[in-house]
Amino acid sequence: MTHLLRIQRLSHAEGLPLPRYETAGAAGMDLIAANADDAPVVLAPSQRALVPTGLVLQLEPGFEAQVRPRSGLALKHGVTVLNAPGTIDADYRGEVQVLLVNLGQEPFTITRGLRIAQMVVAPVTTVTLVEVANVDETARAAAGFGSTGMVRNLG
Numbered sequence: 001m002t003h004l005l006r007i008q009r010l011s012h013a014e015g016l017p018l019p020r021y022e023t024a025g026a027a028g029m030d031l032i033a034a035n036a037d038d039a040p041v042v043l044a045p046s047q048r049a050l051v052p053t054g055l056v057l058q059l060e061p062g063f064e065a066q067v068r069p070r071s072g073l074a075l076k077h078g079v080t081v082l083n084a085p086g087t088i089d090a091d092y093r094g095e096v097q098v099l100l101v102n103l104g105q106e107p108f109t110i111t112r113g114l115r116i117a118q119m120v121v122a123p124v125t126t127v128t129l130v131e132v133a134n135v136d137e138t139a140r141a142a143a144g145f146g147s148t149g150m151v152r153n154l155g
């Protein structure tokens with residue numbers, strides 16, 4: 001189902017395209033770096049930076065936007081979203097920013113207009129907590145963290 005999402009472009013995003021779905025079945029819209037032309041962000045190995053998008057969202061209550069890495073940047077350069085998935089709350093009216101980290105071994109330069117991450121809009125379920133003395137039992141109980149066997153080595 002397609003919803004409308006109000007979006008405001010801040011002055012430093014003027015001239016940049018709005019995020020868009022690149023294919024008919026894409027889940028995410030690419031987010032574009034809106035740093036100034038003459039201010040590329042150079043990420044040294046292990047360094048992180050908050051990259052502006054120049055965009056403000058007006059999400060409807062009951063929705064969030066997730067900021068996720070682009071697999072191509074991660075594979076080719078080791079550049080990913082440090083806090084993935086970043087959460088844009090429905091009541092947030094600040095600029096969407098992307099916290100990128102360079103896990104690669106070479107410096108990586110973020111120039112204006114680079115597609116740095118992707119945004120997935122998703123419904124949010126909220127809950128009311130009900131504190132109980134004991135939660136219901138299950139067959140699994142507390143087993144986890146590899147209890148069903150070692151992770152297969154696919155390499």
Ligand SMILES: O=c1ccn([C@H]2C[C@H](O)[C@@H](COP(=O)(O)OP(=O)(O)OP(=O)(O)O)O2)c(=O)[nH]1
Pocket residue numbers: 067083085086087088089090092095096097098099
């Ligand atoms: O990758 C991100 C993550 C968050 N935000 C914005 C939107 C979000 O609604 C707000 C707060 O994010 P979060 O709840 O993750 O931050 P926090 O560290 O818990 O700070 P706060 O106390 O401001 O909520 O910051 C971004 O622009 N990009």
